[in-house]
Amino acid sequence: MRRRALITGISGQDGSYLAEFLLEKRYEVHGIVRRSSTDGFQRIKHLEGEITLHQADLLDQQSLTRVIEQVRPQELYNLAAQSFVPTSWEQPLLTGEFTALGVARVLEAIRLVDPNIRFYQASSSEMFGKVLEEPQNEKTPFWPRSPYGVAKAYGHWITVNYRESYGLFACSGILFNHESPRRGLEFVTRKVTDGAARIKLGLEETLELGNLAAMRDWGFAGDYVQAMWMMLQQESPDDYVIATGEKHSVQQLVELAFERVGLDWQEYVEMDSQLVRPAEVQTLCGDARKAGQQLGWAPQVDFQKLIHMMVDADVARISHQIQVNESVGASTFF
Numbered sequence: 001m002r003r004r005a006l007i008t009g010i011s012g013q014d015g016s017y018l019a020e021f022l023l024e025k026r027y028e029v030h031g032i033v034r035r036s037s038t039d040g041f042q043r044i045k046h047l048e049g050e051i052t053l054h055q056a057d058l059l060d061q062q063s064l065t066r067v068i069e070q071v072r073p074q075e076l077y078n079l080a081a082q083s084f085v086p087t088s089w090e091q092p093l094l095t096g097e098f099t100a101l102g103v104a105r106v107l108e109a110i111r112l113v114d115p116n117i118r119f120y121q122a123s124s125s126e127m128f129g130k131v132l133e134e135p136q137n138e139k140t141p142f143w144p145r146s147p148y149g150v151a152k153a154y155g156h157w158i159t160v161n162y163r164e165s166y167g168l169f170a171c172s173g174i175l176f177n178h179e180s181p182r183r184g185l186e187f188v189t190r191k192v193t194d195g196a197a198r199i200k201l202g203l204e205e206t207l208e209l210g211n212l213a214a215m216r217d218w219g220f221a222g223d224y225v226q227a228m229w230m231m232l233q234q235e236s237p238d239d240y241v242i243a244t245g246e247k248h249s250v251q252q253l254v255e256l257a258f259e260r261v262g263l264d265w266q267e268y269v270e271m272d273s274q275l276v277r278p279a280e281v282q283t284l285c286g287d288a289r290k291a292g293q294q295l296g297w298a299p300q301v302d303f304q305k306l307i308h309m310m311v312d313a314d315v316a317r318i319s320h321q322i323q324v325n326e327s328v329g330a331s332t333f334f
């Protein structure tokens, strides 16, 4: 019998990579999506017919319980969240509802429907915030610096609490930033790779950025979804940091991306103080030794390879769109 997995947030970056990975492992893959008035789900279009989608929302307890009852998965990956940090200052309450209480709703549904379901929670290095040590590991105390980070800290602890209170097989993966050509355009890596490609192809003249000195530990999303699955295959549930152990500044990211398209970044990048956050996470760097030793996990794609992959994908995508527009005589590009 094929194992069944249910993924919340299947239409997001990680959801799409995890769905592909689980299909390769011969899982029956189900996903939760929100109803939309437009034809969305671009990241999982290519999986049509191979996965089953169900409508539910992290805000709606009944809808979550109903889908879990229908699917009866052996594994549930909770990837859905309001995941963009700046939006969490604009919509702190909604971020708390989705990103914090949403986790408790999924756990409650599991507890009531089938406490044997193995649960993965998408926790975040953003919880370390104003870091108290470097590199950060599973024992490093949290000091979140955004409503998003605070909400993720609740999600982490409620996962630990349901494990300790009810004996659920519940794991919290504390993942550091991970990126890909499917990354949302508002996150800094994709904003930079898309921006460099647009400037190279003559569609834009400048790129506005905020804090160039911020440092992150950036890995490849395709590597990180494997760690999620590995956590749920262990004998007992636990929490793991997933990271590359290397950090780079936003400026280094910009240099690398512009160099890839043969441009000098200093001629195009402008500072926009509006993009600086009310409270910044200045630096993050993870220590994933526990995941290495216990799960056998290691990242495969390094920083340079990741940024080159993203720039090349954006150049190819935009060039193709320009050609399509030219062939139909369209004068605007979007």
Ligand code: NAP
Pocket (backbone or CB within 6 Å): 008, 009, 010, 011, 012, 013, 014, 015, 032, 033, 034, 056, 057, 058, 059, 078, 079, 080, 081, 082, 083, 084, 098, 122, 123, 124, 125, 174, 175, 176, 177, 178, 179, 184
């Ligand atoms: P993403 O691309 O922003 O995807 C988020 C997903 O959540 C989307 O499928 C979105 O659906 C869904 N969603 C949002 N609100 C929902 C709601 N109320 N009900 C149901 N679904 C909802 O995020 P990602 O980069 O794949 O990240 C996956 C998870 O890992 C998130 O929880 C994120 O916070 C966490 N995380 C990410 C990173 C990273 O660097 N990528 C690092 C650590 C932790 P729509 O398509 O309808 O918007």
Ligand code: GDD
Pocket (backbone or CB within 6 Å): 083, 084, 085, 123, 124, 125, 126, 175, 176, 177, 178, 186, 187, 188, 189, 191, 208, 209, 210, 211, 212, 214, 215, 216, 250, 275, 276, 277, 280, 281, 282, 284
């Ligand atoms: N988005 C963005 N846009 N960030 C910028 C910009 C800009 O124009 N200019 C500088 N930055 C800096 C931010 O201030 C931040 O320090 C860094 O680039 C990374 O920003 P994001 O790519 O937006 O990611 P994040 O680190 O805030 O959050 C991501 O990683 C978390 C894990 O640490 C998200 O994926 C979260 O969902 C995830 O939990």
